[in-house]
Amino acid sequence: MNRNDLSDLAAFAVVAEEGSFTRAAARLGMSQSALSHAMKALEDRLGLRLLARTTRSVSTTEAGQRLLRTLRPALDDIAAGLAAVGELREKPAGTLRITTGKHAAVRVLWPVLSRFLTDYPEVQVELSIDSSLTDIVASRFDAGVRLGEQLEKDMIAVRIGPDIRAAIVGAPSYFAQRPVPCAPQDLAGHDCINYRFTTSGAVYVWEFEEDGHPVNVRVSGSLVSNDMDVIMAAVLDGRGLAYIFEDEVAEHVAAGRLVRVLDDWCTPFPGYYLYYPSRRQIPPALAALVDALRYRL
Structure with missing residues (x-):
């Protein structure tokens, strides 16, 4: 293999990932x-067409896909080798790309990142806010943050937050017209604000627990949204009941803007974990971030 082959293959992988010559060139x-x-x-050297070009986008051909599947592990090994050499530097440096949900980003990541970025000025962190279960290897992320129950088994996972509880809440104006539910089954008579997952399109089933046994309830109502800020605004306006993490509604409950119900049915579940692929050499910047985020009781 000559020098041009190696650089062109690396460039091909970037073009395939970006799906655009403009973005890849930048x-x-x-x-x-x-x-x-x-x-x-x-393509001329290989005698194969690797990319299908249109006026607006670029995609890989079947031959390009096959080549890409072979290239990615090799390029990952090269990246890991370069990262290992980088360990010789005194301070971690470089860019860390992390996919995470909004709640984790605001409540768990940012309080730590604010200090971390001061301590490691040569590290740049890119947070991609996404509620879907992104494939961090295929999407070239260094790490992801998800709830413990959503982790893939082939990942290294580090706990970065405490257990989490949900809260069922409604505005006083809503309860002025509706009775307070005493059990999850009573939600059938209530206007409930549903959350729809962006990727799967499924509506979240409200999860409860009684005597160690799960109780799942499909609720219905006049509003469905895929954004928790919209759901929060709607419940504060008295449009119905909402299923929200308790730390997001604690201030509203304390101030009397929201009323919490079915508290005994909402038990803690595993909190957030930072996860990343198993590698022989973990980049110094990621190692430093893992240590900073690690949850300590």
């Missing part, structure tokens, strides 16, 4: 025309 720090020429030269 990421690689080269002109779009130079990148397009390099990809054409690579």
Whole structure:
């Protein structure tokens, strides 16, 4: 393999990931025309068409997909080797890309990151807020943050927060017209604000527990949303009952803006974990972040 092959293969992987010559060229720090020429030269040397080009996007052909599946592990090994060399530096440096949900980002990550970024000025953290269960390997993230019950078994997971409880809440104006539910089954007679998952399209089933046994209830109401800020605004306006993490409604409950019900049915469940792929060499910046985020009772 000559030097051009290696650099062109790495560039091909970036083009395939970005699906755009413009974005890939910006990421690689080269002109779009130079990148397009390099990809054409690579295809000519291999005698195969790797990329299908349109006026708006770029996608991989079947041959390109097969090559990409072979390339990614090799490029990961190279990246890990470079990271290992980087350990010789005194301070962690570089960019860490992390996928996380909004609640975890605000309540768990940011209080730690605020100090971490001061302690490690050569580290840049990119947070991608996404409620879906992103494949961090395929999407080239360094790590992800999800609830303990949502983790994939082949990942290294580090606990970064306490157990979490949900709260069923409604505004006083809502309860002025409706009775207080005494059990999850009573929710059938209430206007409940539902949350719809962005990726699967499924509506969240409200989860409770009685004597160690799960009790799941499908609720209905006049509003469904995939954004918790909208649900919070709606419940404060008296539009119905909402199922929200208790730390997000604690101030509203204390101030009397919301009333909490079915408290005894809402038991704690595993909190947030930082997870990342198993590697022989973990990048120094990620190792420092793991240590900073690690939950200590």
